[in-house]
Amino acid sequence: MTYLADVGALARKDLLLELRSRDTLPAMILFVVSTLVVFNFSLPAETGDLAAYGLLWVAIVFTAILGLTRAFAAEREQRVLDGLVLAPCDRSAIWLGKGISVVAFLALAEVVALPAFGLFFEPVTWELVAAVALADIGLAAVGTLLAAMAAASRARELLLPLLFLPLVIPVVVGGVGASIADDPGRYLGFLGLYDLIFAILSWASFEYVVTE
Amino acid sequence: MALIAARGLGRSFGTKRVLRDLDLDVAERELVLVTGPNGSGKSTLLALCAGLLAPTAGELDVAVDRGRIGYLAHEPLVYRELTALENLDLYGRLYRVPERRERIGMLFERFGLWEARRTPVASFSRGMQQRLALCRTLLHDPALLLLDEPYAGLDEAGGELLDAELAGLAGRRTLLLATHDPGRVGRLATGRLALA
Amino acid sequence: MSTSLPNNRTAALAAAAFVLLLGGVALAFYWVPNAPLEGFRQRIFYIHVPVALTAYACFGWAAWKALRLLSTRDQRYDLESYTAVHMGVIFGILTLVTGSIWARTSWGVWWSWGERQLVLFLVLFLFYSAYFMLRYSVEPGPRRASMSAVYALFGVVLIPVSFLAIRLAEGLIHPVVFDRDIGSNLAGSQLLTFVVCLAGTLALAASLYGNELTGKRIDERLRELREALE
Numbered sequence: 269m270t271y272l273a274d275v276g277a278l279a280r281k282d283l284l285l286e287l288r289s290r291d292t293l294p295a296m297i298l299f300v301v302s303t304l305v306v307f308n309f310s311l312p313a314e315t316g317d318l319a320a321y322g323l324l325w326v327a328i329v330f331t332a333i334l335g336l337t338r339a340f341a342a343e344r345e346q347r348v349l350d351g352l353v354l355a356p357c358d359r360s361a362i363w364l365g366k367g368i369s370v371v372a373f374l375a376l377a378e379v380v381a382l383p384a385f386g387l388f389f390e391p392v393t394w395e396l397v398a399a400v401a402l403a404d405i406g407l408a409a410v411g412t413l414l415a416a417m418a419a420a421s422r423a424r425e426l427l428l429p430l431l432f433l434p435l436v437i438p439v440v441v442g443g444v445g446a447s448i449a450d451d452p453g454r455y456l457g458f459l460g461l462y463d464l465i466f467a468i469l470s471w472a473s474f475e476y477v478v479t480e
Numbered sequence: 481m482a483l484i485a486a487r488g489l490g491r492s493f494g495t496k497r498v499l500r501d502l503d504l505d506v507a508e509r510e511l512v513l514v515t516g517p518n519g520s521g522k523s524t525l526l527a528l529c530a531g532l533l534a535p536t537a538g539e540l541d542v543a544v545d546r547g548r549i550g551y552l553a554h555e556p557l558v559y560r561e562l563t564a565l566e567n568l569d570l571y572g573r574l575y576r577v578p579e580r581r582e583r584i585g586m587l588f589e590r591f592g593l594w595e596a597r598r599t600p601v602a603s604f605s606r607g608m609q610q611r612l613a614l615c616r617t618l619l620h621d622p623a624l625l626l627l628d629e630p631y632a633g634l635d636e637a638g639g640e641l642l643d644a645e646l647a648g649l650a651g652r653r654t655l656l657l658a659t660h661d662p663g664r665v666g667r668l669a670t671g672r673l674a675l676a
Numbered sequence: 677m678s679t680s681l682p683n684n685r686t687a688a689l690a691a692a693a694f695v696l697l698l699g700g701v702a703l704a705f706y707w708v709p710n711a712p713l714e715g716f717r718q719r720i721f722y723i724h725v726p727v728a729l730t731a732y733a734c735f736g737w738a739a740w741k742a743l744r745l746l747s748t749r750d751q752r753y754d755l756e757s758y759t760a761v762h763m764g765v766i767f768g769i770l771t772l773v774t775g776s777i778w779a780r781t782s783w784g785v786w787w788s789w790g791e792r793q794l795v796l797f798l799v800l801f802l803f804y805s806a807y808f809m810l811r812y813s814v815e816p817g818p819r820r821a822s823m824s825a826v827y828a829l830f831g832v833v834l835i836p837v838s839f840l841a842i843r844l845a846e847g848l849i850h851p852v853v854f855d856r857d858i859g860s861n862l863a864g865s866q867l868l869t870f871v872v873c874l875a876g877t878l879a880l881a882a883s884l885y886g887n888e889l890t891g892k893r894i895d896e897r898l899r900e901l902r903e904a905l906e
Contacts, residue, residue, distance in 0.1 A: 270576065273573065274573070274574060277570055277573040277574065278570075278574075281559070281562070281566075281570050284562065284566065285559060285561050285562065288561040288562070288600070289561050342559055342560075342561065345560075346555055346556070346557065346558065346559070346560060347553070347555045347557060348557050348558065348559055350532055350551075350553065350557055351557035351558070351571070351616070352574070353532065354530060354531070354532065354546060354549065354551055355546070355547070355571065355574035355575055356545065356546045356547030356574070356575060356576070357574045410830075413826075417810065417823050417826075417827070420814060420819060420823065421810065421813040421814045422813045422814070422815075423809070423813035426813075427806075427809060427810065427813055430805075430806040430809050431806045431809075431810060431827070433802070434799055434800075434802040434803035434806060434834070435803065435830065435834060437799055437838065437841060438834075438837050438838060438840070438841035441841040441842075441844055441845045441848075442841070442844070444845075444848060445844055445845070445847075445848055448848065449847060449848060454844065455844060458840065458841070458844055461837075461840075462837060465833060465837060466830075466833070466837075469829070469830065469833055473746075473826040473829065473830075476746050476822040476823075476825065476826050477822065477823055477826055479531075479822070480532070480533055480534035480817070480818040480819050480822065492817070492903070493815055493817065494815045494816050494817070495816075495899065495903070497903055497906075533818075534749070534818040536751075536817065536818065
């Protein structure tokens with residue numbers, strides 16, 4: 269199927285770009301670890317152990333914002349996005365290819381962040397890992413679309429967090445719930461539902477964000 | 481049969497109106513020169529025909545599929561961190577160019593980029609970037625070519641290569657060419673459009 | 677483009693809104709009997725809930741217009757969608773204010789994270805405020821219209837998803853200490869009062885919408901004429 273081939277070519281291009289420039293991923297990793305260290309100083313002694321899980325999810329969301337701010341940087345600087353949009357491939361393939369690379373970067377950052385979290389604060393459970401995996405999909409789906417919007421605006425880096433944060437509150441709820449609740453399955457299911465709804469919506473509407 | 485038909489075409493950016501009430505007919509295999517001073521809307525017109533912009537007034541009909549339009553913009557529309565080969569390989573895949581490798585090789589040789597094909601575009605000079613942009617535009621053998629100042633940045637040798645290329649395309653493909661220097665391509669033109 | 681016909685309709689709506697709201701508030705404060713548990717202060721329910729429902733209706737209307745814009749690419753729908761979002765935000769703020777007053781009179785606090793509607797409207801307020809930031813930072817044109825439309829669609833999908841999230845969050849974060857007799861089984865006089873108030877707020881929203889839309893269209897027309905003269 270040419271659609272998947274397009275997506276593959278685009279995702280490969282994004283990963284290759286990051287491999288060459290090596291600016292986004294190291295920054296994300298350093299950011300998330302620094303944030304975890306800051307948490308140590310920001311959590312008062314008496315707060316329960318569970319508070320750390322909440323802060324972890326805040327760290328993940330802001331690390332995602334950091335990565336997403338750079339997501340369309342190359343396309344925006346040289347207006348390459350015009351070249352991609354003109355191609356006969358489906359525009360949603362651009363979203364999917366870029367989204368895959370965002371998930372990859374988030375996952376790589378979390379490969380460092382989760383063990384660090386386990387070391388500094390609380391144990392990392394399987395439910396937490398599953399929640400993080402599901403959350404990555406939702407964050408990337410919505411974030412990639414919003415990043416394209418922000419890239420077309422004058423405000424750019426300022427705009428993305430404003431658009432992003434209200435939309436991902438449900439992800440935070442799902443993630444924290446899966447981390448600490450007695451029945452994490454409910455929250456994992458909710459994350460899956462969020463992913464499904466917003467991935468479909470983002471996939472279908474990306475075309476309208478990058479064309480006129 | 482008109483390949484491009486515009487009636488009362490207008491385009492504004494916010495409150496600034498760049499194109500106003502434009503009528504245009506471009507038939508197949510014509511070569512139309514678009515001339516005019518800076519800010520007269522040449523680039524805007526080409527972007528409209530390419531489908532990157534939508535008209536804010538009037539109508540525009542381009543009877544060519546997206547995949548058969550070749551658009552040369554001011555920017556080369558390539559990734560600076562990737563090599564020339566990687567860039568064209570990506571576009572070749574997206575445009576479903578048959579025998580992609582051979583076609584890219586042929587274009588690189590024709591435009592003198594073969595030696596530099598594995599170097600990142602960031603290290604290219606302006607002239608080389610323009611040649612690469614031309615390769616990108618011609619890669620999928622488009623039926624309609626929209627060229628915005630194709631000679632910009634080219635040295636003498638590059639200019640001559642482009643002359644030869646355009647001479648070969650004239651009469652076989654449809655071209656809309658925006659230029660400051662109409663003299664160079666003048667003899668090939670079948671029509672002119674002067675924007676105020 | 678004639679502006680007189682919409683004005684007639686808008687004027688009629690405004691008159692209807694005035695009558696309905698006046699009547700509704702009168703009914704709510706003088707006629708309807710006291711709620712069994714809460715007493716007199718429960719009466720703000722008759723304003724708070726209709727205002728909230730009207731806000732939802734505005735956001736839904738905005739999403740519908742957004743969908744029309746995306747499917748027809750007719751720029752006319754951009755202003756309609758934008759105005760509807762504007763109305764939605766106004767009624768959203770009213771929801772937050774009336775909800776806060778209700779919380780204050782019920783429990784003595786101006787805010788409660790356990791109050792689902794309040795929290796939902798806070799999230800929506802943030803979301804639709806970002807809508808305006810988006811519009812301000814993109815040049816007016818077809819691109820801004822498409823992006824705003826997509827965002828408005830996301831908003832309307834966010835409403836149920838957020839509501840579900842807030843319900844799920846209640847088990848985790850703040851205990852639901854307060855309970856309230858919402859009166860889900862509205863009967864007789866209560867139902868009548870509620871419906872009158874709801875009709876009033878909807879009529880108010882519709883008349884404000886029509887008014888603002890007409891004003892914006894006139895601005896647009898004025899701009900076009902000015903440009904044509906240049």
